[in-house]
Structures are given as C-alpha cells and as structure tokens.
Amino acid sequence: MYNPGGMGEGAPLLSLSGVTYRHRLTKWHKPWKKRLGAGIHNVDLEVNRGTILGLIGPNGSGKTTLLHTIAGLNEQQKGDVQIFGQDREMLGWSNSQRHIGLMPERVNWSGTNTPREVLNRLITIRGEGGDSEKMLKTVGMSNRMDTPLDNMSQGMRQRLTLACALLGKPDILLLDEPLNGLDPVAQAAFRHLLRELADKGVAIIVSSHNLHEMELFVDSLAILHRGQMVASGSLSEVEKMLGCDPYLIIAGNGWCPPSDNSFGRGISIQKCDEWAGEEWRFTLHKKGGWSSNERHDILQSIEESGGEICLLQTVLPTLEEMLAAATGESVETVGLEVGDDSMIPLRKLGVEEDE
Amino acid sequence: MSRVSREKKVWHLSWLEAKMHFRSQRMIALIGLLFVFILGGSWGLSDSSSSVTSELQFDTPYEILFLVSLFVLFSSTLGVVLLGFDGISRKRLTGELAIELSQPIDRFDLARSQLQGLWLAVFIPTTIFCAIGTILINEQMGELPTLYDWLYFIIPTGLIIFWYACIQLLASSIAKDLGSSVTLGVGIWMLFTFVWLLLTAILATFMGVDVTNLESNQYNRFSEIIDLLSPNGVYQLLLEGNLKPDARPIISQNYIWASAILWSIIPGMLFLRRFRSLRP
Numbered sequence: 001m002y003n004p005g006g007m008g009e010g011a012p013l014l015s016l017s018g019v020t021y022r023h024r025l026t027k028w029h030k031p032w033k034k035r036l037g038a039g040i041h042n043v044d045l046e047v048n049r050g051t052i053l054g055l056i057g058p059n060g061s062g063k064t065t066l067l068h069t070i071a072g073l074n075e076q077q078k079g080d081v082q083i084f085g086q087d088r089e090m091l092g093w094s095n096s097q098r099h100i101g102l103m104p105e106r107v108n109w110s111g112t113n114t115p116r117e118v119l120n121r122l123i124t125i126r127g128e129g130g131d132s133e134k135m136l137k138t139v140g141m142s143n144r145m146d147t148p149l150d151n152m153s154q155g156m157r158q159r160l161t162l163a164c165a166l167l168g169k170p171d172i173l174l175l176d177e178p179l180n181g182l183d184p185v186a187q188a189a190f191r192h193l194l195r196e197l198a199d200k201g202v203a204i205i206v207s208s209h210n211l212h213e214m215e216l217f218v219d220s221l222a223i224l225h226r227g228q229m230v231a232s233g234s235l236s237e238v239e240k241m242l243g244c245d246p247y248l249i250i251a252g253n254g255w256c257p258p259s260d261n262s263f264g265r266g267i268s269i270q271k272c273d274e275w276a277g278e279e280w281r282f283t284l285h286k287k288g289g290w291s292s293n294e295r296h297d298i299l300q301s302i303e304e305s306g307g308e309i310c311l312l313q314t315v316l317p318t319l320e321e322m323l324a325a326a327t328g329e330s331v332e333t334v335g336l337e338v339g340d341d342s343m344i345p346l347r348k349l350g351v352e353e354d355e
Numbered sequence: 356m357s358r359v360s361r362e363k364k365v366w367h368l369s370w371l372e373a374k375m376h377f378r379s380q381r382m383i384a385l386i387g388l389l390f391v392f393i394l395g396g397s398w399g400l401s402d403s404s405s406s407v408t409s410e411l412q413f414d415t416p417y418e419i420l421f422l423v424s425l426f427v428l429f430s431s432t433l434g435v436v437l438l439g440f441d442g443i444s445r446k447r448l449t450g451e452l453a454i455e456l457s458q459p460i461d462r463f464d465l466a467r468s469q470l471q472g473l474w475l476a477v478f479i480p481t482t483i484f485c486a487i488g489t490i491l492i493n494e495q496m497g498e499l500p501t502l503y504d505w506l507y508f509i510i511p512t513g514l515i516i517f518w519y520a521c522i523q524l525l526a527s528s529i530a531k532d533l534g535s536s537v538t539l540g541v542g543i544w545m546l547f548t549f550v551w552l553l554l555t556a557i558l559a560t561f562m563g564v565d566v567t568n569l570e571s572n573q574y575n576r577f578s579e580i581i582d583l584l585s586p587n588g589v590y591q592l593l594l595e596g597n598l599k600p601d602a603r604p605i606i607s608q609n610y611i612w613a614s615a616i617l618w619s620i621i622p623g624m625l626f627l628r629r630f631r632s633l634r635p
Contacts, residue, residue, distance in 0.1 A: 023634075068453070068634075072457065073457055073634065073635055074634065094460065094461060097457060098459040101457075102453065102454065104453040104635070105450070107449060107451060107453075107454065108450060110445075110449060112375075113375055120371075121371050124367055124368055124371065125458045125465065126460070127459075127460070161450075161454070
C-alpha cells in the first residue's frame with residue numbers, strides 16, 4: 001500500500017468532517033440562476049485501514065453523492081476530506097485520486113472496444129503502468145478479455161467496472177451498489193474478493209439500499225437519510241444508537257405462551273400468523289437485545305410448560321425500522337419519501353437548512 | 356511528470372480515442388460520405404468536358420480543390436457531428452464518465468485527448484481522401500497542385516474540422532440526454548451550413564444592404580463580414596485568399612486570420628472550461 005512519506009500514521013485512512021455538497025440546479029431557460037438542491041449535509045465519517053463500511057440509505061438519500069464527493073468528482077462546499085490524515089487540497093486533487101478507486105453504479109459499457117482495451121486506456125490515463133490481463137483475471141473475466149463490450153451481460157459489465165476501480169491498487173475503494181446485476185454465485189465470490197482486499201489493508205465503502213445484503217460482509221455501517229448521516233458504527237452500535245434492538249421470533253407446537261403474558265421484566269410479546277407445521281408464532285421484543293442466557297431461559301420456560309419449539313430466531317432490525325427509529329416516521333412511510341430538491345435536513349438533529 | 360511525457364500521454368490517449376472512432380459503425384457512414392463527396396467532386400469538377408456554371412472558369416488544380424472544399428464542408432463537418440454529437444453525453448449516460456473523471460489525471464489533459472481524438476478521427480480520413488482526390492485531379496488535368504497550394508487547402512480543412520470538434524463536444528457536454536445531443540449537434544451544423552445564407556440576407560435587409568444584387572460589392576463585403584462569425588464562412592474566406600487576385604475576398608486577410616485564430620481559441624477554451632466543472 002502506498003503511504004506518501006508515512007504521513008498520518010495512526011490516523012484514519014479516510015476522514016470526512018462536516019462535508020456538505022449540494023447539487024446546483026438550474027432551469028433551462030434561466031441557466032444563470034442556480035439554486036441548491038439535494039445532496040449531503042454536514043457528514044462526518046471515518047474509515048480505517050482494512051475496514052469494510054456499508055453505506056446504506058433509501059433511494060435519494062445521498063449515497064452516490066457522498067461517494068462521488070470522496071472520489072473527487074464533486075468538490076465539497078463545506079468541510080474537510082482527509083486522506084492519510086492529510087487534507088485533500090494539500091495532498092493535491094489528482095494525487096488524492098490516485099489512492100481512490102471508484103466503482104459507479106451500473107455502468108452500461110457499450111461499443112466495439114474490449115475489456116482489455118478499456119483497461120489499457122485507463123492505465124494510460126493513470127500513467128502509472130499496470131497489467132490489464134491480471135486485473136481481468138482477478139474479477140473472473142479471463143475468458144472475456146477480448147469480447148466486445150456490446151456483447152457483454154450486465155454481470156460482466158459489473159465485473160469490468162470493478163476491475164476499473166481496482167486499477168492502481170487503491171487504498172480506498174468506493175463501490176456504488178456493486179452487487180446489482182450479479183448472480184448469487186458471483187455475489188459470494190465478490191464478497192470473498194472484498195474481504196481479501198480488506199485483509200490487505202484496503203478501506204472499502206460499499207453503498208446499498210439492502211441492509212440484509214450488507215450484513216453478510218461489512219464490518220461497520222453508516223446510515224444516510226436525506227443527505228445526513230443518521231448513525232455510524234458497528235451494526236450493534238448502530239442498533240444501540242438508534243434504540244433499535246434485534247427481536248426474537250419463536251414458533252412451536254403444544255403449549256402456547258399466552259400473548260398477554262411476558263416471560264420476564266421488559267419483554268413484550270406479540271402474536272404473529274403461523275406458518276405451516278406450527279401451532280403458534282410470536283415475536284419477542286426487549287430493550288437492549290438478547291443474551292444467550294435469556295434465550296435459553298425462554299426455551300426452558302416453554303419446554304417446562306409442555307410446549308415444543310420448532311423455531312427460535314434472532315432477527316436484526318431492517319433498514320426501514322432503523323430509519324423509522326432515526327426519523328420518528330412510521331415504517332410504512334419512511335421508505336416511500338424520496339429526498340426532494342430542497343433536502344430538508346432532519347429536524348431531529350436540529351440542523352437548519354442553510355439556503 | 357515532465358511536459359514532454361505529459362504531451363506524449365495526451366497524444367497517446369487521443370490516438371486511442373481516434374481508434375475507437377475508426378472502429379465505430381458511424382465511421383462507415385463517414386467514409387461513404389467522404390468517398391462520394393470528395394472523390395466524386397474531385398473527379399467531376401476537374402473534368403474539362405463539364406463546367407459548374409457558364410460564368411466560372413476553373414483551370415488550376417488549386418481552384419478545383421477550392422471547389423471541392425464545398426463538399427468537404429458538407430461531408431467532413433457532418434462527420435464530426437456524426438462522431439462527436441454524443442462524445443460526452445453518451446459517456447455520462449452510461450456511467451463511463453464517472454470512471455474517467457475519477458482517475459488521477461488533470462481534467463484539462465483528459466478533455467484535450469477527447470478533442471484531439473475526435474479531430475484525428477475525421478481529419479485523417481479527410482486528408483487521405485483529399486490526397487486521393489488530388490491524384491484524380493492530376494488524372495483529369497495532367498497537373499498536380501503545388502505543395503504550397505495543397506497545404507493552403509489542407510491546413511484550413513484541418514482547422515474547420517477542429518472548430519466543429521470543439522463545438523460538438525461543447526454541445527455534447529451541455530446535453531443531458533441523447534435527444535438533446537442530437538438536436539444540439541445537428542442544429543448547430545445546420546445553422547452554419549444551410550441557414551447562414553438566409554440569416555445573412557435577413558441581416559443585410561435590416562442593415563439597408565441591397566440583397567437583390569448578390570454580386571454587388573456592398574453585399575459581398577457585408578456577407579464576408581458576417582461570414583467571419585461562421586466557421587464555414589471563415590474556411591471559405593481562408594481558401595479564397597489563395598485564388599486569383601480578382602477572386603480574393605474584399606475584406607482584409609488580417610481580419611480573416613484573426614477570426615480563424617479566435618475560432619481556434621474560443622470554442623476550445625469554452626469546452627475545456629466546461630469539462631473542468633463537468634459532473635458525471
């Protein structure tokens with residue numbers, strides 16, 4: 001890994017502090033009159049070496065804008081972006097891009113060029129040498145190096161985009177919805193590749209609107225909503241921060257726990273529709289989550305009363321539940337509302353809209 | 356990076372861009388246009404048994420090349436439109452632009468490579484067809500243009516292709532979708548190629564210039580001044596500068612060259628400036 005002069009030893013690889021970028025909007029008949037639209041507002045974020053950070057949020061929450069701002073495609077209007085503990089302006093705009101690889105969302109590669117030619121061109125643009133064949137082998141395209149772009153499937157195009165992002169062995173990898181268009185086998189291979197890169201010290205930020213997809217391979221989470229960072233940290237930290245605990249699903253036959261009764265202090269119980277082979281199904285909620293002892297006690301209590309357990313599952317809160325917890329909106333409405341142009345910052349955080 | 360290696364890199368990228376254009380399907384259309392217009396024009400116009408009009412006499416190879424320039428105006432500039440109208444907008448739509456802009460390269464260099472690549476993609480085949488056309492003229496007339504005359508023809512041809520490349524890429528960087536790209540690209544080409552004459556006549560009427568006699572000195576002078584504002588007009592005026600003295604433009608050569616320099620700088624700078632602030 002490249003670290004110019006060993007600078008910023010101990011500092012996070014990437015650090016954002018109070019970063020704001022809002023898109024400038026114009027109307028075609030008044031191109032001189034610009035107003036600020038949606039974007040990201042006052043974002044703080046730190047990513048360390050070897051970490052995979054999942055950036056999640058609903059559509060229009062600002063994930064792509066944040067990634068583009070980190071990649072240097074958008075120049076932040078406020079705040080600082082530091083790489084290796086050094087301000088990006090001091091490091092040099094172009095030089096800072098040398099440390100960052102960006103995989104944009106769904107690049108629709110087209111034309112008569114081949115993946116090998118695309119990579120060779122990007123290697124020339126970067127001006128630092130590289131092996132396009134090796135890179136294409138890394139992403140599993142050794143047999144498609146000379147296939148015209150027009151003849152490639154969406155999955156192949158995704159792999160090529162990843163190969164582009166990996167050029168120059170970046171220290172920071174930004175992936176925008178990388179699993180879109182990949183089949184399950186390719187998704188697993190992709191996750192494995194990301195873990196390998198993280199083990200080599202690469203800091204990876206992966207954006208997605210699918211929390212369950214993220215749970216499989218991220219080390220920490222950052223939730224973005226209406227351009228603001230709602231919460232960040234490990235999954236358990238985020239859950240704790242938002243007061244959004246995992247709950248238990250318990251199903252079985254025989255003795256049925258009374259739905260108005262609680263198994264203990266602080267545990268609330270709610271009946272659900274049964275599935276095939278079950279006589280009853282409940283969800284159990286408790287502030288602070290569940291310890292293994294508590295789960296064991298519940299199992300024991302049911303079995304002692306003559307019940308037979310066929311399912312006991314800890315369910316993590318969904319993105320919708322987390323967003324609902326963060327915004328105070330209901331689960332039903334929080335996902336429907338796409339951030340509008342005026343990008344009203346969350347009232348809960350007490351931030352005034354600046355323009 | 357030293358200045359030399361930076362230049363080398365930009366030209367290498369330009370060549371890769373041009374190669375991409377050479378292999379595109381649109382190039383087949385361009386080659387067809389150049390074949391019909393430039394070769395057909397060179398062969399037909401240099402045929403001593405035919406004449407364009409009864410009043411005009413063209414008896415030197417350069418004068419034939421001057422007439423062929425009218426076909427270059429149609430074919431080569433249309434070629435720039437065909438290859439360049441979506442040069443930036445397509446990459447923006449497919450997402451390739453985000454990848455290119457995230458690479459560690461000065462945007463000025465990247466923009467230059469796009470511009471030079473498009474220019475090379477049209478200028479190289481145009482030059483080849485003009486060279487073949489010159490051989491055809493020699494076949495018909497038994498005489499080749501002097502090297503000076505040929506360069507006097509090919510350099511302004513290179514310039515007009517460059518001006519159109521700048522204009523097309525600028526328009527493409529403004530357009531947000533393919534429809535707008537086509538409209539802007541073709542619209543600009545039609546303005547300078549077809550509508551300009553009408554525009555000149557309308558302006559002349561408003562300015563009190565007699566438009567009933569298109570051969571009058573007053574109208575010629577006026578139209579030459581208005582032509583300085585059009586790339587096609589400047590191209591024609593530049594080429595007229597090497598004709599016989601009585602066929603040369605009325606306005607000073609200094610104005611024409613000054614206009615050519617401005618056309619070489621302003622659209623290019625506007626495109627480079629636009630590219631610097633481009634968002635994917």
